[in-house]
Amino acid sequence: MTARVLIAEDDEKQAELVRRYLEREGHTVVVVGDGRAALEQVRQHPPELLILDVMMPKVDGLDVCRILRRESDLPVLMLTARATEDDLLLGLDLGADDYMTKPYSPRELVARVRTLLRRSQRTTRAADPVxxxxxxxxxxxxxxxxxxxxxxxxxxxxxxxxxxxxxxxxxxxxxxxxxxxxxxxxxxxxxxxxxxxxxxxxxxxxxxxxxxxxxxxxxxxxxxxxxxxxxxx
Missing domain, CATH: 1.10.10.10 (Winged helix-like DNA-binding domain superfamily/Winged helix DNA-binding domain)
Known part of the structure; x- marks a missing residue:
């Protein structure tokens, strides 16, 4: 199962590492470095999944998630250095489908992406005629x-x-x-x-x-x- 994945991450080294792992899985990957660019990319070239860092310039990841949830059901995997329960619950309450704290294993991230895409595909087949x-x-x-x-x-x-x-x-x-x-x-x-x-x-x-x-x-x-x-x- 391959998909178009958007990575919104201002840490270039981290984004490049995730991109390489996802491309090995056959995914098409686009990387942006701030929240505003993430919103523009989703609206102009909708991906199948968004990997979204919380701490980003211009528009932070929480606001990006809040805005996107008014517009679409795009699966969102949120990444953050904040590891408290309150932070996790806030991300999920805003509509994130999954949440990983830094540092994380790229292999585990790829597995989470695979799970989210399978779940999204089942939902799409049931409800989306596209x-x-x-x-x-x-x-x-x-x-x-x-x-x-x-x-x-x-x-x-x-x-x-x-x-x-x-x-x-x-x-x-x-x-x-x-x-x-x-x-x-x-x-x-x-x-x-x-x-x-x-x-x-x-x-x-x-x-x-x-x-x-x-x-x-x-x-x-x-x-x-x-x-x-x-x-x-």
């Missing part, structure tokens, strides 16, 4: 597509095809099967319509449309959405 394939998110309720946190505008036809493939990543769809997902369109559409939608989608979701890594051609069959995204060099 289809997630790596860093590609398709939201059928809001009719939104995001790639690495960036919103992508799609036509109704493009959205319907992408939604169908995101629901079954790795499955190869024939053009006829994909045509069956184009509800409410002119009855004279053809397989060429699917090709045009795929070409346009690649321009929007691929790092390099000429060398797709997400929306792949299955020669002799049709198309599929890759189960794991590999960023193009």
């Amino acid at each position: 289809l997630r394939v790596g860093d590609l998110h398709v939201d059928p309720i809001r009719h939104e597509v995001r790639v690495d946190g960036r919103r992508v505008d799609c036509t109704p036809g493009e959205f319907q095809l992408l939604q169908a493939m995101a629901a079954q990543p790795g499955r190869a769809f024939t053009r006829d099967q994909l045509l069956g997902h184009l509800h409410g369109f002119d009855k004279y559409i053809t397989g060429r319509t699917v090709d045009v939608h795929v070409m346009n989608l690649r321009r929007k979701i691929e790092p390099n449309p000429r060398k797709p890594v997400r929306l792949l051609t299955v020669y002799g069959v049709g198309y599929k959405l890759a189960e794991v995204n590999h960023h193009a060099a």
